[in-house]
Amino acid sequence: MSASVLFSMMRYRGGAGVARAVLERGAVDFITMEPSTSIFEEMGLPRQSFTEYLPKNVEQTMEPGALKRLRELVGGIQSAKFREAYGHFDDATWERLQEAMYGVLRREFYSCMVNIEALLRCAAETDLRLLVCSEDVLPTSRSLVLKASRIGIPSLHVIHSVPCGAATSHPAVPSTHLAVYSEHTKRLYESLGVESDRIFVTGNPAWDRLAGPPRPALRRRICHELGLDPAKPVITYALTNSGHWSAAMARYPEVHIRMTEAVIEAFTVLSRKHPDWQFGLRPRPWPDTSCPIEAMVDEAREAGLARAFVDRLDPYASVALADVSLSTESNMGIEAMLLGKPVINVVVSAFGGDVYQEGFGPLYDEEDAVLPVKGVGELAPAIESAVLDDATRTRLRRARVHSIERFNGSNDGKAAQRVADLIISLMERDGRRLEHPRHPYVTARSERRERAGEYNARGEACFEAGDFDGAVAAFSEAIGEWTENALFFNNLGTALHALGSYELAWDSFVEALHVDPYLDSARQNLMAVGAVLQREDEARALLALFGVLGRDG
Amino acid sequence: MGERPDNQDAGLPEEFIQWRDASIEGAKADVDAVRFVTSWHRFPDLHDVLWYRDVNLGEVLEWALTPEVIAILAARDEKGRP
Numbered sequence: 001m002s003a004s005v006l007f008s009m010m011r012y013r014g015g016a017g018v019a020r021a022v023l024e025r026g027a028v029d030f031i032t033m034e035p036s037t038s039i040f041e042e043m044g045l046p047r048q049s050f051t052e053y054l055p056k057n058v059e060q061t062m063e064p065g066a067l068k069r070l071r072e073l074v075g076g077i078q079s080a081k082f083r084e085a086y087g088h089f090d091d092a093t094w095e096r097l098q099e100a101m102y103g104v105l106r107r108e109f110y111s112c113m114v115n116i117e118a119l120l121r122c123a124a125e126t127d128l129r130l131l132v133c134s135e136d137v138l139p140t141s142r143s144l145v146l147k148a149s150r151i152g153i154p155s156l157h158v159i160h161s162v163p164c165g166a167a168t169s170h171p172a173v174p175s176t177h178l179a180v181y182s183e184h185t186k187r188l189y190e191s192l193g194v195e196s197d198r199i200f201v202t203g204n205p206a207w208d209r210l211a212g213p214p215r216p217a218l219r220r221r222i223c224h225e226l227g228l229d230p231a232k233p234v235i236t237y238a239l240t241n242s243g244h245w246s247a248a249m250a251r252y253p254e255v256h257i258r259m260t261e262a263v264i265e266a267f268t269v270l271s272r273k274h275p276d277w278q279f280g281l282r283p284r285p286w287p288d289t290s291c292p293i294e295a296m297v298d299e300a301r302e303a304g305l306a307r308a309f310v311d312r313l314d315p316y317a318s319v320a321l322a323d324v325s326l327s328t329e330s331n332m333g334i335e336a337m338l339l340g341k342p343v344i345n346v347v348v349s350a351f352g353g354d355v356y357q358e359g360f361g362p363l364y365d366e367e368d369a370v371l372p373v374k375g376v377g378e379l380a381p382a383i384e385s386a387v388l389d390d391a392t393r394t395r396l397r398r399a400r401v402h403s404i405e406r407f408n409g410s411n412d413g414k415a416a417q418r419v420a421d422l423i424i425s426l427m428e429r430d431g432r433r434l435e436h437p438r439h440p441y442v443t444a445r446s447e448r449r450e451r452a453g454e455y456n457a458r459g460e461a462c463f464e465a466g467d468f469d470g471a472v473a474a475f476s477e478a479i480g481e482w483t484e485n486a487l488f489f490n491n492l493g494t495a496l497h498a499l500g501s502y503e504l505a506w507d508s509f510v511e512a513l514h515v516d517p518y519l520d521s522a523r524q525n526l527m528a529v530g531a532v533l534q535r536e537d538e539a540r541a542l543l544a545l546f547g548v549l550g551r552d553g
Numbered sequence: 554m555g556e557r558p559d560n561q562d563a564g565l566p567e568e569f570i571q572w573r574d575a576s577i578e579g580a581k582a583d584v585d586a587v588r589f590v591t592s593w594h595r596f597p598d599l600h601d602v603l604w605y606r607d608v609n610l611g612e613v614l615e616w617a618l619t620p621e622v623i624a625i626l627a628a629r630d631e632k633g634r635p
Contacts, residue, residue, distance in 0.1 A: 244620035247582035250627035
């Protein structure tokens with residue numbers, strides 16, 4: 001029996017990368033919380049579903065007991081003793097609080113009981129060593145985290161965003177361990193009272209692919225799919241959300257709609273002035289009927305906002321597409337900034353700016369690489385300077401290093417590996433290392449990596465012999481087997497350069513930097529081919545954006 | 554909390570009182586909400602029923618209850634404004 005991990009990260013980007021890295025490090029059986037995820041199947045990763053451990057015949061075995069408890073709870077909530085304990089609430093408020101308790105108990109209580117039973121069965125039938133989740137305050141995960149802790153199984157919460165604003169939803173971190181993105185996020189959690197020795201700085205696995213430049217032609221392909229002109233600016237706004245996570249937020253229930261209206265107004269003004277600019281509005285990633293975005297865009301089109309589109313791309317594609325990215329205290333802004341895009345942070349004071357001042361505080365500080373907008377009238381000029389003004393863009397690029405370190409630590413594209421190392425170390429017991437991985441998936445990957453190495457060696461031999469066509473063929477074979485080695489792309493670029501295929505060589509060097517932006521040979525080669533193609537400025541700009549931490553200037 | 558008569562807490566466990574009256578900074582509705590959400594399940598009669606397999610399921614529900622309680626208490630405070 002291999003050591004098992006109960007893994008609840010598949011709803012979040014980066015989860016698949018972590019799973020893959022764990023499988024390559026040790027003999028680990030995955031049990032996933034998400035029953036319907038197809039990602040494991042698509043990747044050919046072995047896994048079990050937690051649903052397999054759900055108790056059978058719950059109608060007989062659990063429901064009667066749960067109903068009895070619920071009836072007792074309703075009785076307790078209605079009791080005079082309980083009322084007296086909260087005598088400071090007036091009767092009308094108390095009645096509403098009681099209703100809220102009934103509602104949450106009705107929705108969540110029973111499923112938490114069932115999950116705990118499933119966890120116990122899972123722990124009895126497997127060698128369960130760790131629970132990993134991306135959100136440990138949700139009822140389901142919290143019930144499992146707490147129960148796991150009671151039976152001596154540790155848990156790791158891999159945060160899924162940099163927190164900001166109201167902190168009332170995160171008064172506790174129930175997991176035994178916490179993986180955060182940077183020293184900055186570590187300090188945020190320490191300020192909540194989470195002990196330092198429970199917090200590990202790993203970087204964000206979901207942002208690993210943002211460490212290097214996008215693959216060549218990605219933006220062009222997305223533009224083509226959306227019917228946009230890649231030669232013209234694309235400006236997008238990622239809508240914010242609303243909620244009742246603090247009294248201030250409750251005072252501004254329509255903050256997300258007001259901010260969006262202001263942005264659309266600015267887009268419309270700019271659209272008249274720059275008819276070829278293209279404007280995207282990006283709804284929240286989960287169904288949010290509280291902001292009728294399609295209707296708002298239709299209305300704006302009638303009011304003169306030409307070239308508007310609703311951006312439902314995956315977040316990476318969305319930030320790769322945008323030339324300027326607008327958002328409101330959003331991690332989407334961080335992602336755009338990591339990818340080198342000018343970012344405008346839209347927090348119109350009159351619409352509820354104080355919402356973002358409380359709790360964890362604002363997402364960005366004064367040194368961050370964003371243009372802050374606090375008034376409706378500032379929006380259009382800020383967008384114009386982000387698109388057109390070189391000084392503004394240079395200033396943002398210079399400030400970026402500070403922001404990258406603040407939000408994603410070393411930003412070296414290896415956060416998934418660090419989280420995987422942490423998972424493995426938390427799963428090891430009594431000083432014994434986990435067994436070597438033996439999943440067919442891992443073996444197949446290892447064989448492919450080995451074959452790729454052989455192709456690459458053949459390519460190098462061809463290159464040495466002056467057989468550049470042979471070298472191109474062999475390096476391409478290597479990449480066909482293994483896309484995760486920047487050297488293969490760099491070698492392909494060198495062979496293409498030797499053949500005079502400079503455009504293709506350029507693309508290969510960018511591919512190399514996409515995998516490893518710090519690969520010096522690829523950086524030098526991009527400058528060299530850039531000189532031939534008269535794209536030196538473009539090469540210089542790209543190198544100034546990626547692989548920059550730890551470099552002077 | 555000065556509003557409460559001295560004898561009203563008689564018989565209540567110290568842990569419950571500590572959470573209900575916890576020292577928290579912030580807007581009144583936020584403070585009241587956090588105190589309520591983190592204390593109600595420690596009330597002895599409820600605690601015993603919520604206790605399942607060594608886990609207090611009321612504690613598990615804190616996050617789910619928070620926005621509803623904040624909305625209620627924020628509405629209360631809005632009404633009370635001049």
